[in-house]
Amino acid sequence: MKEFASEIERLAEKVLDLLCENLGLEQGYLKRAFAGSRGPTFGTKDDQVSGLQLLKDGAWVDVPPMRHAIVVNIGDQLEVITNGRYKSVMHRVLTRPDGNRMSIASFYNPGADAIIFPAPALVGAADAAERNEGEEGTAVYPRFVFEDYMNLYVRHKFEAKEPRFKAMKADAAPIATA
Numbered sequence: 071m072k073e074f075a076s077e078i079e080r081l082a083e084k085v086l087d088l089l090c091e092n093l094g095l096e097q098g099y100l101k102r103a104f105a106g107s108r109g110p111t112f113g114t115k116d117d118q119v120s121g122l123q124l125l126k127d128g129a130w131v132d133v134p135p136m137r138h139a140i141v142v143n144i145g146d147q148l149e150v151i152t153n154g155r156y157k158s159v160m161h162r163v164l165t166r167p168d169g170n171r172m173s174i175a176s177f178y179n180p181g182a183d184a185i186i187f188p189a190p191a192l193v194g195a196a197d198a199a200e201r202n203e204g205e206e207g208t209a210v211y212p213r214f215v216f217e218d219y220m221n222l223y224v225r226h227k228f229e230a231k232e233p234r235f236k237a238m239k240a241d242a243a244p245i246a247t248a
Contacts, residue, residue: 078176079178081140081176082176082178083101083178085142085178086100086101086104086178087100087101089148089152089156093152093155093189093191093192094191095189095191095192099189100148100151103147103151103180103184103186103189104147104178104179104180104181104184105180105181105184106180106181106182106183106184106216107181107183108181108182108183120132120133120134120135120166121163121164121165121166122135122141122161122162122163123161123162123163123164124159124160124161125159125160125161125162126159130162133161143158143159143161144156144157144158144159145158145177145179146158146219146223146231146234146235147179147180147186147216147219149211149231150186150187150188150211150212150214150235151186151187151188151189151192152188152189152192153188153189153192153193153209153210153211154210154211155192158231160230160231179216180216181216182215182216182217182220183215183216183217184215184216185213185214185215185216186213186214186215186216186219187209187211187212187213187214188209188210188211193207193208193209194207211235211239212235212238212239214238218238219234219238222234222237222238
């Protein structure tokens with residue numbers, strides 16, 4: 071099991087490196103953003119039977135199981151770090167009468183004390199113009215400590231994410247980063 075967990079962690083870090091490359095961020099930026107003082111955390115789930123659905127334009131859409139494939143859901147933290155270039159997606163899993171469903175999900179989460187905020191390289195005029203959002207050069211999301219966000223998340227996880235981001239902004243006190 072330790073070897074499996076180690077390989078899942080390596081895969082998650084490889085995905086983060088590919089996201090960095092796609093975003094034009096320096097290699098390792100996202101891994102460092104997730105670090106905190108004790109490093110990132112992850113737990114484990116996969117699927118062979120349908121049941122995963124994503125919310126798109128107000129409707130639930132089935133994600134068919136794909137042989138030899140991995141489904142990657144971007145979490146709220148990556149939405150914040152990418153300043154909205156990548157969006158986290160509300161999803162759910164349904165039970166199906168056509169078979170047993172087994173999941174081995176892995177969550178690559180920031181360390182509890184990691185400070186999450188938009189990457190400075192992604193808070194620029196070109197970024198704002200590309201997305202037609204926000205003012206030129208502004209961060210669309212607040213800066214927050216991951217554990218504080220999770221404390222809010224567990225109380226409101228089945229609700230829209232936007233109010234959670236607004237709540238983090240409203241509760242924001244200066245965060246010591248030194």
